[in-house]
Amino acid sequence: MAYGDFVLQHDLNFTIETGDIFVIMGGSGCGKSTLLRHMIGLNEPAKGEVLYGLESFTKAPLHRRAAMLRKVGVLYQSGALWSSMTLAENVALPLEEFTTLARDEIAEVARLKLALVGLAGFEHYYPADISGGMQKRAGLARAMALDPDILFFDEPGAGLDPISSRLLDDLILELRDSLGATIVVVTHELASIFAIATRVIMLDREKKGILATGTPQELRDRPPHEFVRRFFHRVGSAAEVHR
Amino acid sequence: MGRETGGHKEHLATIRPPASTSSTQMPISSASSESPATEVSVRRTEDQVLVVRIAGSWHIGGAFPPLGEVERELASGWKPTAVSFDTTDLGTWDSGVLAFLAATSKLARDRGIKVDRSGLPKGLARLLSLAEAVPEKKDAQAEEENDDPFFLQRIGARAIHTQLMFKSGLSFVGQLVLSFRRLLRGRARFRGSDLWLLVQQSGIEALPIVTLVCFLLGGILAFVGAIQLETFGATIYVADLVGVAMVRDMGALFTAIIMAGRSGAAFAAQLGSMKVTQEIDALETMTIPTMDFLVLPRVIALLLMMPLLTLYGDAMGILGGGFVGVAMLGISPVTYLIETADAVSLTHAVGGVIKGTVYGVLIAIAGCLQGVQSGKSSSAVGDAATKAVVAGIVSIITACGLFALVFYMLGI
Numbered sequence: 001m002a003y004g005d006f007v008l009q010h011d012l013n014f015t016i017e018t019g020d021i022f023v024i025m026g027g028s029g030c031g032k033s034t035l036l037r038h039m040i041g042l043n044e045p046a047k048g049e050v051l052y053g054l055e056s057f058t059k060a061p062l063h064r065r066a067a068m069l070r071k072v073g074v075l076y077q078s079g080a081l082w083s084s085m086t087l088a089e090n091v092a093l094p095l096e097e098f099t100t101l102a103r104d105e106i107a108e109v110a111r112l113k114l115a116l117v118g119l120a121g122f123e124h125y126y127p128a129d130i131s132g133g134m135q136k137r138a139g140l141a142r143a144m145a146l147d148p149d150i151l152f153f154d155e156p157g158a159g160l161d162p163i164s165s166r167l168l169d170d171l172i173l174e175l176r177d178s179l180g181a182t183i184v185v186v187t188h189e190l191a192s193i194f195a196i197a198t199r200v201i202m203l204d205r206e207k208k209g210i211l212a213t214g215t216p217q218e219l220r221d222r223p224p225h226e227f228v229r230r231f232f233h234r235v236g237s238a239a240e241v242h243r
Numbered sequence: 244m245g246r247e248t249g250g251h252k253e254h255l256a257t258i259r260p261p262a263s264t265s266s267t268q269m270p271i272s273s274a275s276s277e278s279p280a281t282e283v284s285v286r287r288t289e290d291q292v293l294v295v296r297i298a299g300s301w302h303i304g305g306a307f308p309p310l311g312e313v314e315r316e317l318a319s320g321w322k323p324t325a326v327s328f329d330t331t332d333l334g335t336w337d338s339g340v341l342a343f344l345a346a347t348s349k350l351a352r353d354r355g356i357k358v359d360r361s362g363l364p365k366g367l368a369r370l371l372s373l374a375e376a377v378p379e380k381k382d383a384q385a386e387e388e389n390d391d392p393f394f395l396q397r398i399g400a401r402a403i404h405t406q407l408m409f410k411s412g413l414s415f416v417g418q419l420v421l422s423f424r425r426l427l428r429g430r431a432r433f434r435g436s437d438l439w440l441l442v443q444q445s446g447i448e449a450l451p452i453v454t455l456v457c458f459l460l461g462g463i464l465a466f467v468g469a470i471q472l473e474t475f476g477a478t479i480y481v482a483d484l485v486g487v488a489m490v491r492d493m494g495a496l497f498t499a500i501i502m503a504g505r506s507g508a509a510f511a512a513q514l515g516s517m518k519v520t521q522e523i524d525a526l527e528t529m530t531i532p533t534m535d536f537l538v539l540p541r542v543i544a545l546l547l548m549m550p551l552l553t554l555y556g557d558a559m560g561i562l563g564g565g566f567v568g569v570a571m572l573g574i575s576p577v578t579y580l581i582e583t584a585d586a587v588s589l590t591h592a593v594g595g596v597i598k599g600t601v602y603g604v605l606i607a608i609a610g611c612l613q614g615v616q617s618g619k620s621s622s623a624v625g626d627a628a629t630k631a632v633v634a635g636i637v638s639i640i641t642a643c644g645l646f647a648l649v650f651y652m653l654g655i
Binding site for chain 2: 037041066072074
């Protein structure tokens, strides 16, 4: 992964199994969100490819990529709700574009999706009218609109209080259990990682690759690297801040 | 602090200033005119140590003594075994003193002289250690840009930049054409409500400013024309002048310039903001084409509104000229109108409307292109809006020139 001549990561090779809650973690600036952008097609890899199943997403023609992306839902860090639309309209838009449901059916599905994330009654609110935490939940409702096979979360807990963050973690677990979705989360919040992750990779900015991989418990109890130990035990020095 | 309720005071809260701080804490004090002035002096001890004495109150916002005396001592040829600090008379301080101490420490270290911090207050010593905990990352500095590049370098850089801009602009126009093709086939995806909102914002809400500008423009043309025409006793032809000028060119041109500043900038700011908040990313991951959903309705809105605004602007300009003609030049309203109608032909009007339509499309393209190319910071969004206006006006004027040439060649 690179921005121009600046190589962010050059040695990434991992597989996400169906049904995983796969967490991508690492220090600030190591490329977690950039990796996620590569996985959903917003950035193109300088080398290598992203595969969905056995099919290359990176090399697929546009119409095929579009079809693959319809099975994907993304929750962006700030929610990324379309500000000129109500919450219901935000959730309804993908349904209008990609289903043949009638207008009233779409409205009902949108209402239901919002209710699933605890926003029943807020259908006619605009994003600017609600809190950041509620915007994230509305963003999640939109990401779930087409019942995707894979859900990507970019720093879902950022800016949330501990209770809201825990509620979001519970929601993520529920989505995996009830929808059977595979979930990929970019985060560095330890509490969430331990609550939800089935597998974790830790990226490293210095090494420009994967520093560690395993379950959160494995990485905490048998850290393969000093930085991993410090990360999981929240032991840091000023020098580590810049790793 | 308390408040009166029913005749007795209710004690709400007491706020006291903090107790005097220990030497480990950074004392906070307000600057006062009686604070002792900052002072630096140096002395050599018998065991070859350079003691830097810091006295007085050191606060950000106050004047600090320069390092000169310390530098002179260290450059004098005498090499002390260590540099230490005497802060016996140091009063209140904040991070302002940190900069001085850090600079002094660096001077000493660069000369291989040990720095003894035992004379510093604990808080200061800890802050200095924290600042030095992480060694400077050598490759973290951005490449130094040449402040004064050779003129050929500048020309080359500008040529490359222009070529890239031209390429991206051409690509954008190509994508817009494809989007229009999808529209004609009924496959373009955008919300009707968005389109009507944009029509309202670009059309009806622009009427007041178009009225004002075009009315005044017509009046100005009438004044300027009258000055010359009066010498020939032909002030009646002011009506011809204003009518033809407005309908053929000026109405469309000035309306377009207004819309470039109004709608072009708004489009750039809207799309730029959507980039910052990742709304455009969300559309892309849902495979909803940004061109169809965001750009096309904006282009269509101006495509629909600019011809109407052009005609409206023409009418306002003629009205403005008529006002001057009637009020200042003594021409009767009926005469003015008849003269205008005789001078202005359908060809002029159609030509003006065509120009206005083309200008509208150029404004929308300029605004939307700058918006989708905007960076992801608030200042970048502002820059995009500015560039949209400039690009819009430049493209309008260029198109105006081309139209003049083409119409001349066609004998229109």
